[in-house]
Amino acid sequence: NAGVTQTPKFQVLKTGQSMTLQCAQDMNHEYMSWYRQDPGMGLRLIHYSVGAGITDQGEVPNGYNVSRSTTEDFPLRLLSAAPSQTSVYFCASSYGAGGQTGELFFGEGSRLTVL
Amino acid sequence: KQEVTQIPAALSVPEGENLVLNCSFTDSAIYNLQWFRQDPGKGLTSLLLIQSSQREQTSGRLNASLDKSSGRSTLYIAASQPGDSATYLCALRTGANNLFFGTGTRLTVIP
Numbered sequence: 001n002a003g004v005t006q007t008p009k010f011q012v013l014k015t016g017q018s019m020t021l022q023c024a025q026d027m028n029h030e031y032m033s034w035y036r037q038d039p040g041m042g043l044r045l046i047h048y049s050v051g052a053g054i055t056d057q058g059e060v061p062n063g064y065n066v067s068r069s070t071t072e073d074f075p076l077r078l079l080s081a082a083p084s085q086t087s088v089y090f091c092a093s094s095y096g097a098g099g100q101t102g103e104l105f106f107g108e109g110s111r112l113t114v115l
Numbered sequence: 116k117q118e119v120t121q122i123p124a125a126l127s128v129p130e131g132e133n134l135v136l137n138c139s140f141t142d143s144a145i146y147n148l149q150w151f152r153q154d155p156g157k158g159l160t161s162l163l164l165i166q167s168s169q170r171e172q173t174s175g176r177l178n179a180s181l182d183k184s185s186g187r188s189t190l191y192i193a194a195s196q197p198g199d200s201a202t203y204l205c206a207l208r209t210g211a212n213n214l215f216f217g218t219g220t221r222l223t224v225i226p
Contacts, residue, residue, distance in 0.1 A: 033214075043204075043216040090158060104149055104206070104214070106159040 002026050006091050006107035013081040013114045021076040021110050023091030029105075031094045032074040033058070034066065036087040037109075043090070049074055081114045088112070117142045119207055121217035128195055129225050136190040136220050138205035143183040146208045150179050150190050152201040153219070159204065162190070195224045 007022045025032065033048035045058030049068040063085060065077040074093075078085060089110045095102035118141040128134050138148070147166045151159040163172045163179040165188070171180040178191040188205055202219040209215070 040218075042218045043206075045214060092159075103161050103164045104208075105161060106151075108158040109156075 004091055004093055004105050004107040006089075006110050008110060009108065010111050011113070013078070013112065015081060015083060015114060017081050019078050019081065021078075021089055021091075021112075023074045023076065023107060024072050025074075025091075025093040025105070026072065027093065027095075027105070028071060029093035029095050029102075030071070031096060032068065033092050034064070034074070034076045035090045035092065036060065037090060038087050046076065046089075078112075081112075083114045086112060086114045117145075117207060117209060117213070117215040119205065119215045119217040121203075121205060121220050123220060124218070125221040125223075127223040127225060130195060130197060132195050132224075133191070133193050134195055134222070136192070136203050136222070138188040138190070138217055140186045140188075140207055140215070142209065143186060144209060145183065146210070148179075148181055148188050149206050149208070150177075150188075151204045151206065153204060154201050162203075192222075195222075197224045197226050200224050 004025045030051050034046040035043045037043050044060050046060055046064050047058055047066040049055045052068050052071050055066050055068050068074050091107040092104050094104045120139045145167055149164045150162040153159050165172050165181045176193040181188045200223050202221045204219045206216045
């Protein structure tokens with residue numbers, strides 16, 4: 001049972017480059033989300049999705065794009081990387097998205113460094 | 116905006132002690148509360164989920180309680196072990212895009 005799988009685990013980019021962080025879950029969860037974790041800032045929501053074809057912004061969406069073409073996959077795209085996007089990124093998923101929301105499962109994280 | 120506070124930020128106890136971690140929040144209109152542990156350089160591992168209508172959940176040596184009226188949740192760890200050393204985070208869900216995390220308590224269990 002794979003759960004939530006993120007790739008790559010580590011990435012180094014130069015300022016201005018673009019890249020995509022991949023996230024896949026095999027639990028048939030409707031809800032998927034991306035967070036970034038920075039020292040002293042805790043976890044902050046970037047984007048989320050409540051089902052295929054539906055995405056919305058979280059607390060810190062600027063500089064990131066997402067899409068949800070299938071239930072399983074929720075990639076996060078960095079359009080033009082900046083040093084401020086150096087962080088650890090986590091993907092998470094859960095059953096439901098409202099009052100009947102289930103347990104939130106996290107991936108292992110993707111550590112991104114922008115030079 | 117929901118404010119989630121975890122005190123203390125760090126805690127060190129000898130092996131075998133029972134301990135309580137605290138999570139306080141300002142808005143009682145929540146869907147659920149979840150406790151996680153995070154090991155250094157790793158992702159978040161779910162420990163317990165308490166729905167809004169529930170008062171507590173138990174799993175092995177862990178017991179989590181929820182008191183919405185006082186804006187508090189506690190995570191009780193019985194007979195602590197060195198393997199329990201990690202950062203413990205609570206998170207409150209108040210909607211699809213509203214998931215508020217505390218900044219965590221870093222627990223060290225000394226053998």
